[in-house]
Amino acid sequence: MTALRERLAAWLGLAAPVPARKHTRDAAIVRLPAPAEVALPLAGLVAAVAPGDAVAAWAEVARSAAAARWPRRLHTPLGGQVVSIDGAVVVRGVPADAPAAPVAVGHRAPDGLAPEAIVAAARDAGIVGLGGGMFPTHAKLVSPHPIDTVLINGCESEPYFTCDHRVLVEHRDEVECGMALAMRAVGATTGAVLDREDYYPAGYERFVVRDRLGRDIPPRKLPRDVGALVLNVQSARALHRAVCLGEPLVSRVITVAGGAIARPGNYQVWLGTPAADVLAACGLDAGRAAQVIAGGPMMGHALAAGEAIAAGTGGLLALTAEEVVARSEQPCIRCGRCVEACPIGLPVPLLVERPGPDVLRCFSCGACHYVCPSAIPLTARLREAAAEEVKWD
Ligand code: SF4
Ligand code: SF4
Known part of the structure; x- marks a missing residue:
């Protein structure tokens, strides 16, 4: 473990490994009650409902335009009434129609299922990458290149996060069923669940493929270009x-942690639940919270007012002043540490x-920001630059 930890730090050019802080590792998953209302961001999708419509739990409420390259679908966890569709589909729940508790199910062998049926099920269910990327899973299950290996990525990159670990501890049969389904969909002969090296950035897809298979993914290429499919643990479970x-x-299951949280742990939450509801249920002490983050400290962002839990939200952190290294931004001193730290140079x-087209290659790992002695929020700046680049593309 230590050797890999140090190897990863060296690979990123970091002086020391990023602290793991996996304090909730033994916290069993607790299901939070359904919220009164869910807000499901449209993010480019077209609403299939209108304000005032009655919807049942699990109903499709939006989908991509017909011409979309990577079509997506969105479903409501709550049955109730559509309140608005302005930027997000907001559904007010009817208590009697609250979603049922997830049931424990056994593994069902996918033998006999056609690959096309698996891809269609992933598409119809609106499954996206739950590791944060939110790329439609059905698009990953159709590859123009032969794929021999499916890797289920349980190497949680972010400090504090233990939700994927708990899903593996408590629902491994479901994850393995999802892996078997993915293998069948792409015709792979080998599958593996990776769940050991849980420190930053062990879960970085390129590192996972190189470390496990000894295959380097060239710049601007994907795992499928070297015969691999990488799925997040919870994406595999969702496929099952x-x-x-x-x-x-x-x-999805998220980790809620930080010194300003009275009941840190791993929680099963309905997508669209207001983050404020989740934090309140976990005992947020707002007076002690110096920083509240949606996502992890490396790749997350400051929680916005009214933000809801999205498919890519792996956790919520409420950090105290002692946990946050307060550094004020200074001018760049041209030390070059950020360039050395960037895994893709x-x-x-x-x-x-x-900014130029190369900003689109940045995958927001946060390593440059972490090593910058001038505390320049490089990851955020690059994200803004990438958004501008896409706008003018
Ligand atoms: S530039 Fe992007 S990919 Fe490179 S270290 Fe910074 S955040 Fe990571
Ligand atoms: S690490 Fe920070 S100070 Fe050093 S070159 Fe990069 S941006 Fe400038």
């Missing part, structure tokens, strides 16, 4: 639930000053 239970993607300061 879609195929074996017909359940759309309406919930991006010229970081140059890209921040004069």
